[in-house]
Amino acid sequence: GNxxxxxxGPVTLSEEAFLTINCTYTATGYxxxxxYVQYPGEGLQLLLKATKADDKGSNKGFEATYRKETTSFHxxxxxxxxxxxxVYFCALSISSGSARQLTFGxxxxxxxxP
Amino acid sequence: xxxxxxxxxxxVTQMGNDKSIKCEQNLxxxxxxxxxxxxxxxxxxxxxxxxxxxxxxxxxxxxxxxxSPDKAHLNLHIxxxxxxxxxVYFCASSQGGLVSDEQFFGPxxxxxxx
Numbered sequence: 001g002n003x004x005x006x007x008x009g010p011v012t013l014s015e016e017a018f019l020t021i022n023c024t025y026t027a028t029g030y031x032x033x034x035x036y037v038q039y040p041g042e043g044l045q046l047l048l049k050a051t052k053a054d055d056k057g058s059n060k061g062f063e064a065t066y067r068k069e070t071t072s073f074h075x076x077x078x079x080x081x082x083x084x085x086x087v088y089f090c091a092l093s094i095s096s097g098s099a100r101q102l103t104f105g106x107x108x109x110x111x112x113x114p
Numbered sequence: 115x116x117x118x119x120x121x122x123x124x125x126v127t128q129m130g131n132d133k134s135i136k137c138e139q140n141l142x143x144x145x146x147x148x149x150x151x152x153x154x155x156x157x158x159x160x161x162x163x164x165x166x167x168x169x170x171x172x173x174x175x176x177x178x179x180x181x182s183p184d185k186a187h188l189n190l191h192i193x194x195x196x197x198x199x200x201x202v203y204f205c206a207s208s209q210g211g212l213v214s215d216e217q218f219f220g221p222x223x224x225x226x227x228x
Contacts, residue, residue, distance in 0.1 A: 032214040043118070043204055043219035044157075051214040087155055093214070100145070100208070101162060101170055102217060107155040 002027045006090050006105030013080055013112050021075040021108045023064075023090035031092040033057075033066050033073040034102070038087040047075075047088070080112045117141050118220040120205050126226045127195055135190045135223045137205030144209060145169075146188035147217065148180060151202040163188050192225075200227045 007022040025031065032051045036044040048057030053068035062077045073090060090105040118139045127133055139146060147170075148160040161180045162170035168180070177193045192199060205220040 104157040
């Protein structure tokens with residue numbers, strides 16, 4: 001079956017520190033990969049995505065590269081801000097007949113301290 | 115304008131009651147979803163509808179019944195509520211044609227069963 005394994009949190013960093021959140025996946029076929037972010041009290045919103053091997057998704061200083069050889073999609077940011085404090089979800093989407101469903105990792109809580 | 119809206123935002127009820135959560139999207143998307151997020155933030159797909167037709171029905175108790183009166187609405191009705199149903203329920207929508215399609219999430223409904 002399809003699954004996503006994410007680095008367990010919580011992660012606490014100081015402002016301007018470097019961030020890495022690890023994500024690996026198992027899928028039959030060719031998934032698209034996503035990072036979604038959930039700010040406190042809100043729904044999820046797309047942070048970035050990559051649709052094929054070696055694609056790099058980037059947004060708001062975050063980036064992740066689709067690595068087929070290591071089945072990974074690690075999230076990185078060079079200098080985090082307090083406003084980046086949120087829960088980050090890695091997810092994959094794959095076709096199953098007429099259905100397209102997201103399979104999520106368990107989420108990683110990030111807290112950035114001033 | 116809110117893209118995906120849910121009502122109510124909070125729902126507190128007694129065990130055994132029946133309740134409904136409403137979802138509407140104004141994005142013109144073809145596909146809508148319900149997800150359940152447990153207390154550890156784990157997100158799992160419950161249902162997916164495409165143009166009012168059920169296409170994903172994960173292992174969910176049949177006390178949960180989705181209803182899609184038109185492609186802009188996907189409501190969730192829950193009969194005989196149990197303590198374990200306490201969670202945050204998210205509605206989402208996507209254009210639905212491609213695995214790379216972004217899903218847009220509502221703000222969530224926090225259900226507490228006493």
